[in-house]
Each structure stands twice: as C-alpha cells, then as structure tokens.
Amino acid sequence: MPIPETTIDALFDRYEALLIDAYGVLVDASGALSGAAAFIERLEREDKPYAIVTNDASKLESSSARIYGARGVPLSEERVVTSGSLLVDYYAAKGLDGARTLVIGPGDTCRYVERAGGVPVKCDVAEGWFDVVVAGDEAGFDFLPGIERALSIVLAQLETGRPFSLVLPNPDLIYPQAAGAFGFAAGSIALLIEHAAATRFPGRDVRFDRLGKPHAAIFDAAVRRVGTKRCVMIGDQLATDVRGARAYGIDAALAMWGLTQAVPEALDAALRPTWLLKSL
Numbered sequence: 001m002p003i004p005e006t007t008i009d010a011l012f013d014r015y016e017a018l019l020i021d022a023y024g025v026l027v028d029a030s031g032a033l034s035g036a037a038a039f040i041e042r043l044e045r046e047d048k049p050y051a052i053v054t055n056d057a058s059k060l061e062s063s064s065a066r067i068y069g070a071r072g073v074p075l076s077e078e079r080v081v082t083s084g085s086l087l088v089d090y091y092a093a094k095g096l097d098g099a100r101t102l103v104i105g106p107g108d109t110c111r112y113v114e115r116a117g118g119v120p121v122k123c124d125v126a127e128g129w130f131d132v133v134v135a136g137d138e139a140g141f142d143f144l145p146g147i148e149r150a151l152s153i154v155l156a157q158l159e160t161g162r163p164f165s166l167v168l169p170n171p172d173l174i175y176p177q178a179a180g181a182f183g184f185a186a187g188s189i190a191l192l193i194e195h196a197a198a199t200r201f202p203g204r205d206v207r208f209d210r211l212g213k214p215h216a217a218i219f220d221a222a223v224r225r226v227g228t229k230r231c232v233m234i235g236d237q238l239a240t241d242v243r244g245a246r247a248y249g250i251d252a253a254l255a256m257w258g259l260t261q262a263v264p265e266a267l268d269a270a271l272r273p274t275w276l277l278k279s280l
C-alpha cells in the first residue's frame with residue numbers, strides 16, 4: 001500500500017504537538033530551507049506546542065538556537081531538545097554525580113557533562129581512571145590522537161575488569177556536509193571503539209549506551225517538553241526520525257526535501273513513515 005501524502009495544514013489539525021528535526025527539515029549547511037521561517041512563525045502565532053529534536057551533542061541549546069537564527073530560522077533555546085541534554089537523566093539514573101568523565105568532543109559537550117553533574121576531561125589531555133566515557137562529537141579536538149588516546153584508556157580500563165559507563169548521546173554515523181559530501185559523526189567513533197574492544201577482548205560485549213534518535217530517551221524528553229504523546233515527528237531520515245518515532249509509538253511524517261527524497265519500494269515496516277510530506 002502506498003504511503004499517504006499529507007500537508008502541514010493537515011498535521012496542524014490532526015496532532016496536538018509537532019516534533020521537528022532540524023538538519024534537512026529546517027536548515028542545512030547552506031542556510032534556511034524553503035518555508036522554514038514561516039513555519040516556525042506560524043507555530044508561535046498559533047501557540048502550537050512544538051520541539052526541535054536534534055541528535056547534536058556538540059552544541060548547547062543556546063548555541064544551536066543562535067546558529068538556526070543566523071541561518072534565518074529564529075528559534076528560542078527552550079524549544080530545542082538535543083541529545084547532549086539527555087546526559088542529565090542518564091547520570092541521575094545511574095548515580096553518576098561527580099563522575100570523572102572522558103569527553104570525546106568540544107567544549108559544549110563538556111558543558112552538558114557538567115550540567116549532568118560529571119567532571120569532564122577532554123580526550124586529548126585525558127589521563128587516569130574515568131567513571132564515564134562520553135562520545136559526544138567528532139569535532140573540538142585533534143581527531144586521530146584524540147580518539148586513539150580515548151581508545152587506549154578504554155582498553156586499559158577494560159583490562160582491569162572494573163566497570164565504567166560508555167555513553168553515546170548522538171548515534172548518527174555520518175552527516176551531510178554539502179551536496180555529495182559526508183562526514184563521520186560520533187556514532188562512527190563509538191563503533192570504532194566497540195569493534196576494537198571486541199577484537200582485544202573476544203566475547204566481551206562492550207557497548208555504548210545510545211540516547212539520541214532512534215532511541216527512546218530523546219523521544220521521552222521531547223514528549224515531556226511538548227506535554228503530550230499525541231504528536232507527530234517530522235524528519236528527513238528513515239533510520240533515525242522515522243524508525244525512532246514509530247518504535248516509540250508516535251506517528252512520523254517524512255520530510256521529502258532532505259536526505260531522503262524517495263522512499264524505497266520494499267521498505268522494512270519499522271522504517272515506514274505514517275505520512276509523506278512534500279513541503280513546509
């Protein structure tokens with residue numbers, strides 16, 4: 001059965017709140033996407049509950065809002081739910097207050113760790129024992145020496161057998177840099193470390209805890225922010241936005257002007273959007 005097309009008007013009518021992906025829906029590397037500024041203005045004017053739901057863990061909400069604004073989509077930071085912000089609940093649930101934390105990522109990832117009650121040390125200067133390793137972002141440090149230092153610390157700690165936490169706020173493997181150009185994202189760093197650990201310690205299951213889309217933690221936070229589960233996720237990626245929303249039990253509208261411009265004929269049921277949306 002074909003996936004039905006919908007419109008923004010219909011989504012406003014049908015749902016109490018909208019969850020909105022940022023990159024590929026509202027903005028891309030070159031600036032605001034068509035209709036994005038007017039769409040946000042309408043949400044504000046009609047007082048519609050909404051949240052921007054982004055896997056980014058490299059920028060605080062205030063930094064993200066500033067960047068969206070500079071690209072022509074003015075947003076208040078209270079509307080932004082980042083994967084970095086999920087560290088607060090993660091540290092609380094695991095009793096990690098005061099945890100010495102190795103941070104793979106830039107200064108804003110360290111700020112998220114501090115907000116969660118952790119004590120961040122950036123990977124390029126890390127030494128000693130860490131209670132937590134956060135794979136936050138590929139930027140903000142000298143990449144190869146930084147991840148190799150993190151890898152060496154993780155392997156040394158696994159050797160001791162004493163438990164510690166590995167957490168990956170942003171599970172994205174790659175990100176679009178420009179037309180036809182891609183970069184590695186934090187999820188790829190976590191995969192490298194996981195595979196290296198499995199090679200060094202066969203039979204040990206070393207896994208980062210994953211928080212961002214398509215995992216439930218970020219949808220929990222977004223639904224709490226908008227105050228209702230009667231919402232729809234508008235996003236441009238099947239594997240994160242659509243899979244995550246459907247698994248969480250909410251509808252998903254695939255924005256057809258971003259990374260996914262056609263839906264494959266034979267589509268796994270878990271990746272099937274509720275709606276196709278052709279414009280804002």
Ligand SMILES: [Mg+2]
Nearest residue numbers: 021023024236
């Ligand atoms: Mg996107």
